[in-house]
Amino acid sequence: LAGFGELMQDVLWCFSQVKGTVDIGVTEADIISTVEFNHTGELLATGDKGGRVVIFQREQESKNQPHRRGEYNVYSTFQSHEPEFDYLKSLEIEEKINKIRWLPQQNAAYFLLSTNDKTVKLWKVSERDKRPEGYNLKDEDGRLRDPSMITVLRVPVLRPMDLMVEATPRRVFANAHTYHINSISVNSDYETYMSADDLRINLWNFEITNQSFNIVDIKPANMEELTEVITAAEFHPHHCNTFVYSSSKGTIRLCDMRTAALCDRHAKFFEEPEDPSNRSFFSEIISSISDVKFSHSGRYIMTRDYLTVKVWDLNMENRPIETYQVHDYLRSKLCSLYENDCIFDKFECVWNGSDSVIMTGSYNNFFRMFDRNTKRDVTLEASRENSKPRAILKPRKVCVGGKRRKDEISVDSLDFSKKILHTAWHPSENIIAVAATNNLYIFQDKVN
Amino acid sequence: MEEAQRLLTVSVWKLYRGRFQRGGLRLHRSLQLSLLVRAARYRYLSARAAAETGTAPGPAAGTPPGTGPADPPFAPGPAVGTPPVTAPADPLFAPGPVMGTPPGTGPAAPPFAPGPAAGTPPVTAPAAPPFAPGPAAGTPPVTAPAAPPFAPGPVMGTPPGTGPATRTPPGTGPADPPFVPGLATRTPPVTAPAAPPFAPGPVMGTPPRTAPGPVMGTPPGTGPADPPFAPGPVMGTPPGTGPADPPFAPAPHRGDPPSPNRGHRPTPDRTDPPAPDAANRDPPSRYRDPPSAPRLPPLQDPRSAPGAPPPARAGRKRRSSGSGGPGAAPVPSKRARLEAEEPPLGPGPPGRCSGPPAAAFGLLVRAVGAC
Numbered sequence: 001l002a003g004f005g006e007l008m009q010d011v012l013w014c015f016s017q018v019k020g021t022v023d024i025g026v027t028e029a030d031i032i033s034t035v036e037f038n039h040t041g042e043l044l045a046t047g048d049k050g051g052r053v054v055i056f057q058r059e060q061e062s063k064n065q066p067h068r069r070g071e072y073n074v075y076s077t078f079q080s081h082e083p084e085f086d087y088l089k090s091l092e093i094e095e096k097i098n099k100i101r102w103l104p105q106q107n108a109a110y111f112l113l114s115t116n117d118k119t120v121k122l123w124k125v126s127e128r129d130k131r132p133e134g135y136n137l138k139d140e141d142g143r144l145r146d147p148s149m150i151t152v153l154r155v156p157v158l159r160p161m162d163l164m165v166e167a168t169p170r171r172v173f174a175n176a177h178t179y180h181i182n183s184i185s186v187n188s189d190y191e192t193y194m195s196a197d198d199l200r201i202n203l204w205n206f207e208i209t210n211q212s213f214n215i216v217d218i219k220p221a222n223m224e225e226l227t228e229v230i231t232a233a234e235f236h237p238h239h240c241n242t243f244v245y246s247s248s249k250g251t252i253r254l255c256d257m258r259t260a261a262l263c264d265r266h267a268k269f270f271e272e273p274e275d276p277s278n279r280s281f282f283s284e285i286i287s288s289i290s291d292v293k294f295s296h297s298g299r300y301i302m303t304r305d306y307l308t309v310k311v312w313d314l315n316m317e318n319r320p321i322e323t324y325q326v327h328d329y330l331r332s333k334l335c336s337l338y339e340n341d342c343i344f345d346k347f348e349c350v351w352n353g354s355d356s357v358i359m360t361g362s363y364n365n366f367f368r369m370f371d372r373n374t375k376r377d378v379t380l381e382a383s384r385e386n387s388k389p390r391a392i393l394k395p396r397k398v399c400v401g402g403k404r405r406k407d408e409i410s411v412d413s414l415d416f417s418k419k420i421l422h423t424a425w426h427p428s429e430n431i432i433a434v435a436a437t438n439n440l441y442i443f444q445d446k447v448n
Numbered sequence: 449m450e451e452a453q454r455l456l457t458v459s460v461w462k463l464y465r466g467r468f469q470r471g472g473l474r475l476h477r478s479l480q481l482s483l484l485v486r487a488a489r490y491r492y493l494s495a496r497a498a499a500e501t502g503t504a505p506g507p508a509a510g511t512p513p514g515t516g517p518a519d520p521p522f523a524p525g526p527a528v529g530t531p532p533v534t535a536p537a538d539p540l541f542a543p544g545p546v547m548g549t550p551p552g553t554g555p556a557a558p559p560f561a562p563g564p565a566a567g568t569p570p571v572t573a574p575a576a577p578p579f580a581p582g583p584a585a586g587t588p589p590v591t592a593p594a595a596p597p598f599a600p601g602p603v604m605g606t607p608p609g610t611g612p613a614t615r616t617p618p619g620t621g622p623a624d625p626p627f628v629p630g631l632a633t634r635t636p637p638v639t640a641p642a643a644p645p646f647a648p649g650p651v652m653g654t655p656p657r658t659a660p661g662p663v664m665g666t667p668p669g670t671g672p673a674d675p676p677f678a679p680g681p682v683m684g685t686p687p688g689t690g691p692a693d694p695p696f697a698p699a700p701h702r703g704d705p706p707s708p709n710r711g712h713r714p715t716p717d718r719t720d721p722p723a724p725d726a727a728n729r730d731p732p733s734r735y736r737d738p739p740s741a742p743r744l745p746p747l748q749d750p751r752s753a754p755g756a757p758p759p760a761r762a763g764r765k766r767r768s769s770g771s772g773g774p775g776a777a778p779v780p781s782k783r784a785r786l787e788a789e790e791p792p793l794g795p796g797p798p799g800r801c802s803g804p805p806a807a808a809f810g811l812l813v814r815a816v817g818a819c
Binding site for chain 2: 089091092093094096117179180198199226227228229231248281282284285288335338339341344
């Protein structure tokens with residue numbers, strides 16, 4: 001496809017669409033909490049803090065406008081999770097959607113997993129464009145007919161109707177997590193998936209909802225000895241026995257389920273020695289890994305902590321092979337960021353389809369891309385001001401000190417309330433989805 | 449030291465606010481806050497001890513003693529006598545005036561004061577104050593619960609054997625430990641600290657005004673590992689030091705039932721001074737001269753009074769003031785005790801910090817250090 005696999009310097013990103021309202025006051029329920037393309041890129045799902053899932057579908061490309069790729073329009077919207085209350089612990093369970101993961105399509109319907117802090121649900125999204133008519137025992141309104149009044153039998157027929165997309169919960173996986181679920185990952189066997197909370201990882205079968213296998217448990221016997229928690233987990237894209245999970249200490253553990261039923265002992269342990277010169281009060285916090293992703297090839301792991309993105313080779317555990325500074329100018333602002341809670345933000349990271357470019361978010365609605373081959377990087381902004389159709393995004397630059405140029409922005413001028421935590425990259429094309437608070441921006445490369 | 453003080457205040461407030469947010473306390477967030485609280489507290493106490501003794505902190509000042517497998521959360525700070533390293537100009541977090549009172553001024557140091565200089569043996573905890581409300585009639589002593597530092601609210605975690613999560617039958621794999629921390633690559637060589645920073649100093653306040661329990665802070669090497677965030681001072685006498693625990697149910701009485709007057713506490717004589725109203729918020733109503741405060745009449749053994757109501761069952765939940773059970777002496781509330789120890793100071797400059805007034809910092813340090 002045009003634009004796919006090109007180097008960063010040849011790709012010009014253009015604005016495509018923006019979804020969401022432009023209100024000054026942002027309703028917290030509308031804040032997007034997760035974004036995910038499906039395996040073909042045809043569908044784009046978003047989850048928000050209000051527990052809703054909105055699925056966008058890509059339209060067919062128009063022959064009249066060949067320079068425009070198919071746009072994403074709303075395909076289905078449904079309420080996935082509702083707020084609940086744990087009466088035993090007197091705790092409210094948020095309805096916020098933490099993660100969405102698509103299952104590969106095996107028939108006409110689409111399946112996805114969505115999770116909040118405690119419950120995972122399997123949703124079936126299907127289309128209905130026909131309806132049966134001509135029932136014998138009930139009329140067209142659905143009311144039952146008196147059997148004694150039926151004198152003639154007829155065969156019901158299917159007649160076309162307006163397309164209706166319906167989402168139905170097929171499975172509910174509940175009551176298996178004591179702590180807050182932070183990750184779900186579908187296994188490559190497409191029969192199992194795992195859900196990870198702060199201290200445990202459970203393995204589920206899609207067909208069994210009342211039982212799960214605990215495969216990782218790092219809860220100490222004495223909670224006062226707790227030193228780290230699980231922050232993210234993911235299955236290997238090809239090996240159904242392998243998965244990784246990251247910790248709040250900046251470590252990654254790769255586990256093999258063939259070794260033991262309980263994978264508390266890791267097969268590989270990835271950790272980079274800390275630089276003593278950068279030690280501070282906040283070292284522990286900023287070293288916490290917020291996201292971990294396997295590359296599509298399965299050979300590399302990408303991790304995101306507060307200031308950097310690192311790429312690890314599965315064959316080398318002692319240090320990452322690549323480290324990219326996302327916003328190192330914030331290192332001197334950690335105290336302020338701690339006070340306003342920004343230091344606890346959990347940024348995600350994504351690979352492009354060819355594993356040659358990685359992308360992650362930052363503040364002031366900036367997001368960054370790093371080309372692994374050319375080592376070039378670019379900072380772009382998701383803003384309504386650049387929302388003209390096919391408008392080319394101008395690279396942005398943050399001025400650390402000294403004289404500020406006209407098109408640069410000072411560190412002190414960054415808006416820390418505008419942050420891009422969730423991004424997604426089309427599996428095969430240069431189309432990206434960027435969630436900026438309650439707006440979803442879709443950018444694509446300029447078709448030459 | 450100022451930075452540590454500020455961070456400690458902010459961190460404790462974040463921990464406190466975290467309990468009221470939707471979804472409850474986040475384990476990850478509270479863990480991070482607790483680690484930072486521990487580091488900031490240790491840094492603050494070390495700096496204060498160094499400032500008071502006029503000596504530089506030891507080479508292992510960056511390693512809080514009593515730390516388990518956790519790595520030391522920060523590097524040793526600058527030695528005393530060197531100009532403090534100021535952070536770069538940060539308009540979002542201007543240093544501002546010093547919070548609290550400079551050392552050596554203001555009210556007396558809190559009871560959790562660092563001990564003497566390095567090399568001296570630690571000061572052992574003084575004996576329990578004479579005026580300890582202790583267990584009231586019929587109530588067993590309240591022992592300190594094993595407060596988890598990251599869950600001051602409802603207990604998190606399911607008891608073993610519950611929940612739908614199951615594991616494969618035992619014996620199919622090696623006996624893995626529940627959690628292996630792995631290589632502590634960030635842990636520098638741990639050496640014994642020159643001065644135990646948690647050696648308690650002189651007990652502040654008059655004996656009846658002190659907490660009705662052990663002195664805050666335990667001698668080094670005793671007690672459990674210091675949790676970074678304890679819910680507060682212990683109420684009640686330590687186990688084994690108070691009167692014998694009354695049984696839950698009185699012993700069966702054989703024979704004729706006692707007369708209605710037997711077993712009741714004698715009504716106080718008019719000549720007896722009234723019992724101190726320590727829970728009264730009005731300072732003049734509270735006793736200012738504790739040594740002359742009268743002792744409470746001795747409590748009778750409920751076993752000798754079968755007609756008396758059974759003592760309340762001891763549990764993890766501490767009773768708030770005013771609910772000490774029938775016939776119990778009024779237990780001063782935590783707020784009343786804290787207010788009685790130090791007069792509150794004015795708040796800091798506006799916009800300086802979103803946390804509590806600077807005057808409460810000392811209280812926070814003690815609250816965090818109490819175990």
